[in-house]
Amino acid sequence: MGEVKVIGASLSSFCCRIEWALKLKGVEYEYIKEDLRNKSPILLQYNPVHKKIPVLVHNGKPVAESLVILEYIDETWQENPLLPKDPLEKSTARFWARFVDEKCIVSAWDACRAEEHEKERAVESAQESLGMIDKLIEGKKFFGGETIGFLDLVVGSLPNWLKFLEELGGIKLVDAEKFPSFHEWSKKFVEIPIIKEKIPMPDDLINYFTTSGLAKTIRGSALANNK
């Protein structure tokens, strides 16, 4: 099956997607931890275009961009398929994966960083995106059906990141009342052993951002203003 390495950072929601996928398929890999404030020559060699993690290196050949890597993993190791076989269902999963990355995550960050006078609108915008995800999971156990799949891994650590962004930005984005299906899903998801093993926790994210001084660079940061 070859030599598999994952270049990543433990708090990255994009990286844990990759590790979960490999673990789900029983693929052994070597994890190489990157310090994002001091990127290694190896990372720059394997991802010269974006210089970002995660990067999967399989038999010396690098694959970058988490959604691209997930599909690569699914096509290379066929056990426990992540994506459905049906082209329409596959398209739906891909569509929503992009939506999570391009809308949910971005709008949540924007809401966290927004200036006071823009905050309300930014929060509304983020909640609109999250509402769509809530509707998507309504009545289902997981996005993948009875077992977790591609979209579950992509949505993955979003609930924890949202809790972190709420605290960082002094905003409220999610609660069980507003997005009950999303809330139910996240409770079930984090109980899955391979997920529980490695998932960025809100406290760790807060610690990292405050101790690294990154919190101060976030405009409108409640945390930065407090301490």
Added chain:
Amino acid sequence: MAEEVLVFGAWGSPFSRRVEMALKLKGIEYKYIEEDLTNKSPSLLKYNPVHKKIPVLVHNGKPVAESLVILEYIDETWKDHPILPKDPYERANARFWAKFIDEKCLSAIFKACWGACWGEEKEHEKAEIEHEKAVKEVSELLQFLENELKEKRYFGGETVGLLDIAANTIGYWLGVFEEASGVELLTREKFSKLCNWANEFVCVTAIKENLPPRDKLIAYFRNRFGAGNASK
């Protein structure tokens, strides 16, 4: 087997043209619906309620949105003339570069062509510096694509593939932006491989038939964004 394929698009959009190119390459008949983006139809809003954008492919009543997602759907549904290779690594490579083009190249190209003229006149010097920076960025991005092409005839190898179709923005629309704005970006001396590729690309029948008229497109962009950064 009665099959209905609809494509909602806009004549000047490289994204909806991608969908038509792929269908044409595979010989799939479809009905095209031109959308007025200033007055979106109820059908479009029904088929793409999330983004309300074109293109949307509707296959037997079921919609698929987002051009790169549609291209993959087309490839998986109609197996003739595959546009993605079989090998997972090569597939990942095509997907990576398609994302790169959409997420990095387009906005950088726009900035280089029209970005700095949105500033005020008294910030002329600042605008100049910003413009030079934008042009340099486009150059770096194009260099990546030039290197990726290597000695291949097309990004897909001997025949046009998903990445070639995704690169229609580089192969045709970039030239239009250059002429509309007067900014030179894809120079032959720096990017001979890409230029050769672009020339070959626009000659492929399924592609050629799906390119909007150049003059009309140039006029449209000039009208929409102004005369561009080169006119000082």
